[in-house]
Amino acid sequence: MAYFRDQMWSILFASLLTVLLMWIVYIVMGMVHKLVITPLRIKRIMNRQGVKGPSAYWVLGNILEMVKINRAEAEKDMKTGDYDIMSHVQPYEAQNCQAYGTMHMWWFGWQATIRIASLDLIKQVLAKDVFTTPQIQFQFLSELLGKGLITTEGEEWALHRQIVNPAFHQEKLKAMVPIMEKCASSMANEWEEKVKHGGGCVELEVSHYMANVTADIIAHTAFGSSYEKGRKVFEHQLSLFNLTFQRFKFLTIPGYRILPTPLNIKILMTQIRISRSLKEIIQARKYVVNMTKNASNGNDLLGLMLTATSQKTQDVKGGKVHFGMQQLMDNCKTFFFAGYETTATLLTWTMMLLASHTTWQECARAEVIDVCGDGDHPFNADMLDKLKMLTMILNEALRLFPPVVDQTKEVVMDVKLGDLDIPKGSTLYFPRLSIHHDPELWGTDVHEFKPERFVNGVAKATKHPLAFMPFSFGPRFCVGQRFAMEEAKSILVVILRRFRFQLSSNYRHAPCFRGTLKPKYGVSVMLESL
Template identity: 45%
Template sequence: FLPTVKNFRRKKIAKEVRAILEDMVQKREKAIKSGATNYHDLLGLLLESNNTNDNKSKMTLDDVIEECKLFYFAGHETTSMLLTWTMVVLSTHPTWQQRAREEVMQIMGSTTDPPTLDQVAHLKIVTMILYEVLRLYPPVVFLIRQTYKRVTLGGLDFPAGVRLLLPILMIHHDREIWGDDADEFRPERFLEGVSKAAKHPLAFFPFGWGPRICIGQNFALIEAKMALAMILQHFSFHLSPSYTHAPYAQLTIHPQFGAPIILEKL
């Protein structure tokens, strides 16, 4: 720990977040014991795992707090960045913005009610756009996986316990996989679905893949489709002249200088 201004601020914020979550957990535990509430939400399900005789499956207070922090980050930060980059991209591709709006208006009309799940399921163009944005600006730049048994990959033999880094951003922009237009916004590449969008059926994995795929994948996509549909339904938008395109990769990809977008009510 270096005593810099940023590190002191991070430490202070971490303490405040922990104190808030610890208080929430303790209050919920008391409410559950008194019968005033149940396990029908995320925090309740996490606490329910402790009502077992198997000590190996029980979660400590630290475990519960870390899971709550993870779900907040995964459910808020990544989805907000997906919507931010989608609006940036559609601002620079007005034809696709209009195609998406026409689809939304055809399916949803001019109602002020939120879209239903059935309506969301029929938003094909919106889905293609979101997939392409996820490819260009994946919510997580890389993933780390650890081998649990000996495995051979690409002619190399890895024993159990080796940590492998999966560079999602690099693979999503690989011209050998996606073609010479790998850096271009072309939603039509997903016209026949994810598996046929690239030369390899598993080349698109913004949420990971396999048994440890992001459990919030479907929810995040539904949330993004609903939000984007409601924006397209009521607004047109374009980039402010002050916008500077500078994707900045940390764990997620941020617009380094923000994304000032001008909305006009339809």
């Protein structure tokens, strides 16, 4: 009997060992494929077609030199009024363009990155939804957002988009304009107090206020009456962003994420805190709707998503995709991540431009007062639609200082783009900032602030329809584009009607990349009440 039992244990042990060995072989083979075979293949195919780039270290790629060069340039300031910012914000890329041409490649860790500057090729890629988010960026984003609109692909993404789209419909957004106005007015009241105490004129760093007011607006429009709790969630999300950003450069090291380092533990704890708070908000909303037998879940983004889905499941080719509590939470995180800093950055740069070009500021003010009335006169979405000059100014700010400076897509199968063979596993990189600053597309005055170039609409402002794409293009274009423009206009209407401002002599012009395109030292203006 004992012999039989020993035999059983030996067989069990041998089986477990075999499974373990097979698993290790599988992992090792996967790594070899990812870190050796695929990079070598990509390099061979691209070099054969004449696409070259700087030599790179194995696994680390060009990250170290890229960080070094970009960091050294970021230490410097630019001359105020100089909007030719490409070689300051992306010096490594600018240097490679000089050395290897506008189409070249570099290695982000083990990820081969191919710079595509041709708008026709970019159009081909963005028009189809067959390319995915590159793996390293995907890891970073999914830690931050879970599985929301930004971090899903294929049919799962289509279901998310179908559910989220109605919440951003023009009619729904109309109802959000008064909320935007209210948040902006409360910021303006605070400014008014400062001006009063400052004897009629005060120096103000606006980026901090723009961040606060956009966070307030997204918390109100996403969570309605649960706004304060929502605001707390967003604060945690901001710390999570900073923590994951610190870890970003280590993501090329396989397995780094699961090591129990203090940073990794902090990230995990913050993620748990965010999920717990969001779950509470959503459950409280469902409870109130059930108790009051209310037919509507509310007109905020959360309510609109709740209405669009009640644990919606859709059959797809490979099985079922599901939209439930987790997906709702992940999309709330997504709205904050995608909508907060981008819009705050747009507003900060617009304030810098209007403070530097006061004639445009006066013209914009005259239009605002003409269309929306002066002082605290309430305004609505229809009025915002009529603000043609303000739209031109915002477009020019988005062109010169696009908050999202570039975009990447991973190629999931070998494809042909124009005459070029692009191997599976490579990442295509679209240089939005460089396209927005290309003299061949915009003319010799490309680096000047000239809102009048948009006077006949976006299509007539440039030589190619894709030369201006701050919100991207194709099926995955920004779902919050209209929201962002309504929000930016609402805030500017409130400011322009109540204040006049000029650039402070303390302003240091240092655009830099920190997730979005930011002014490194903020934007200081001298502010006075009208």
